[in-house]
Amino acid sequence: MANQIPPRTGNPESDAQRRLLGPIHAERHVRIICVGAGASGLLLAYKLQRHFQNYSLTIYEKNPKISGTWYENRYPGCACDIPAHTYTWSFEPKPDWSAVYAGSKEINQYFEDFAQKYHLHQYIKPLHEVSGAYWNEKQAGYDVHIKDLNAGTEIVDSCDILINASGILNHWKWPAIPGLHDYKGKLLHTASWDDNVELKGKHVGLIGNGSSGIQVLPTIQPHVSKCTTFIREPTWVSPVQGLEQHKYTEEEKQDFVGKPGALTEYRKxxxxxxxxxxxxxxxxxxxxxxxxxxxxxxxxxxxxNQFLEEKLIPEWSVGCRRLTPGVGYLEALGEENVQVVYGEITKVTERGCVCDDGNEYPVDVLICATGFDTGFKPRFPIIGPGGANLQDEWAKQAESYLGVSAAGFPNYMLFLGPNCPIGNGPVLSAIETQADYMLKLVDRWQTHNIRTFSPTKAAIQDFVAHKDFFMKRTVWADPCRSWYKASAVDDTVTALWPGSTLHYIEAMQELRLEDYEIGYAGNRFAWLGNGYSQTELDETCDWAFYIREYDDDLPITKDGKRKLLTRSGTVTNHSAPVGITGAAQPKI
Structure with missing residues (x-):
């Protein structure tokens, strides 16, 4: 096409000459590899397909099917812990969610339907696990090593830009309890569930009262002969006011489909x-x-139950750990066939768990609801220029640029990186924001003769310093055990954004190229091309578009753009945000 130029040759002078074949901002071909076909990878594919032309994309997915964590997690009671109508893309509603907190099968199906609707499977290679990515200086891109899990072979692919969409809730781990694998009964982990195991009529042990354990207990309790649940610390368990569980009636679902604006109003x-x-x-x-x-x-x-109230209700602030609605969990703790053992498990024997009260608790099945390795260290080597490995760089503490990139690793971006808003509010809104931001960088790379881009160390240091200063005034810094922190209860907060989700969306609207190290393929002005504008090469354009009867320009200022984008002046019933003029009440 007239506004595109062929792929790079690797020779800067030759590539600069090729630029002269096209007009200003001619789009050179970009080759993108994405790791993971969960929610983030699927959104990236959708947006590339919608907005770009001269590109190629391959998504390598280790599982046989898409949807990431929603394919992998299928334990009893597995569900999203935020309202389902906010767990959709902003542009892709689902009117027939069964309940406020939908189960994992429904969520998995939502992403399957999304991929089918927009023909995204064409980009995805399932059962292909990325084992390493290595910077190729000559080509200014990455050589990516992939295990073909079907064939048992390894292949190498290359890309200009590497995007890691593998997420952080995908690397489950057994609890570090002595003797765990000496247990002779059936040992299960919620993130690696065996659907063939029958729990009915069994005495089940359940380790953990995080999100997974809270969902498992009320689901299995009516069917097991007994459940002994092992809890070592308190946690806030209850929906925030206005976000209680509710099963949608057929009438409500029909209204969402048939009444114009009803679903949009509810979602908003x-x-x-x-x-x-x-x-x-x-x-x-x-x-x-x-x-x-x-x-x-x-x-x-x-x-x-006074004993459980004293043990389970925390002293630390609400929100220090991820809030969990806990549908039916607290009620299940009081059922006759549920035994609560509070304290540390000192070891596991062939029969069950020994706790710090000195007692052994034999069980037929032992379920570990002990979560994931939530560190941000990549699951595979990412080797940058000079041989630096991001696994080593982020081994103790991960520091990113605005949750999407790392200093010293050019042409590499990631979804849900360190200090992005994964727990600050609606997470899919944050993922959309990250995808848009990444694609602005891709567009810049395509149209401005850029060879490499990466955030500077100074920019990341300043961002981390600001983040650490901000976190002191949040409940996330309280002394609770949380995967939001690097390691210890009093460690730095590495998982969350220093602000709200809306704050993140506004912060990511525009590229701050002053925070980047940019390398060019030859002359940085080669993007000026052959002297023609894109407009005059498009015979369907108005070649005098700037001649008008009145000034209808879009806003130039950041504030003007914000007001236009957010429809400022159209809503009158919001409470003021906390810390500005008063207290905002949660309301639905």
């Missing part, structure tokens, strides 16, 4: 409610205090 109300809750995470805010009081009373009401 739920999303606005979640966005209004950022004040929960700020120490000393009114909304945090009121939410703590509300959840404490709700937990007491559901537990009806």
């Amino acid at each position: 109300n739920v999303e606005s409610g979640l966005n209004a809750q950022f004040g929960i995470f700020l120490k000393g805010s009114q909304i945090n205090s009121e939410t703590s009081d509300y959840m404490k009373e709700l937990m007491k009401e559901k537990l009806h």
Whole structure:
């Protein structure tokens, strides 16, 4: 096409000459490899397909099917812990969710339907696991090593830009308990569930009261003869006010389909409610205090047990760990066939668990709901210029640029990297923001003769310093055990963004190229091309588009653009954000 130029040759002078074949901003071919076909990888494929022309994309996925964590996690009760109508892409609603908190099978199907609708499978190679990525200086890209899990062979592919969409909740781990694998009964992990195991009528042991354990217990409790659940620390378990579980009626679902605007209005109300809750995470805010009081009373009401109230209701602030709605969990703890053992498991024997009370608790089946390795260290070597390995760089503490890139690793980006808003609010909104940001960089690479781009160390150091300063005033810094932190309970917060999800969306609207080291393929102005504009080579364009009867320009200022984008002036019933003029109440 007239506005495109052939792929690079690897020779800067030759490539610069090729630029003269096309007009200003001619799009050179870009080859992208993406690791992972979960939510992020699928969105990347969709947006590339929608907005770009001169590209090639391959997504390598280690599983036989797409959807990432929603394909892998199928333990009893597995569900999303935020409302389902906010767990969709902003442009792709689903009117027939069964309930506020939908199960993993429904969510998996949503992403399957999304991929089918937009023909995204054409980009995906399942059962292909990336084992390493190595910077190729001559080609200014990565040689990516991939294991073909079907054939048992290794292949090598190359790309100009490498995008890691493998996520952080995909590398499960057994708990570090002595003797765990000496156990002679059936040992299960929630993230590697065996559907063939029958729990009905069995005495089941359940280790953990994080999100997975909280979902498992009420699901299996009615069917097992007994469940002994091992809990070592308190946690806040209850939906935030206004976000309680609800099963949608057929009438409601029909309204979502048939009444114009009904579903959009409902989705906006739920999303606005979640966005209004950022004040929960700020120490000393009114909304945090009121939410703590509300959840404490709700937990007491559901537990009806003074011992459990004393052990399970935390002293640390609401939000220090990820909030879990815990549908039916607290009630299940009080059922006759549930035994709560509070404390540390000192070892596992052939029969069951020995705890720090000195007792052994034999069980027929032992379920470990102990989560994932949530460190940001890549699962495979990523070798940059000079041989640096990002695994080593991020071994102790991961530091990224705005959650999407790393210093010293050019042409590499990742979804849900360190200090992005994975727990600050609606996560799919953040993923959309990251995809848009990445593709702005891809567009810049394509149209401005860029050879390499990577954030500077100075920019990342300044970002991390600002983040650490901000985190001091949040509940995330409280002394609780949380995967939000690098390691210890008092360690730096590495998983969360220093602000709200809306704050992140606004921060990522524009590229700050002053924060990047940019290398060019020859003359940096080669993108000026052959002297022609794109406009005059398009015979369908108005070649005098700037001649008007009045000034209808879009806003130039950042504030003007924000007001236009967010439809400022059209909404009058929001409460003011906490910390500005008052307390924002969570409401749906």
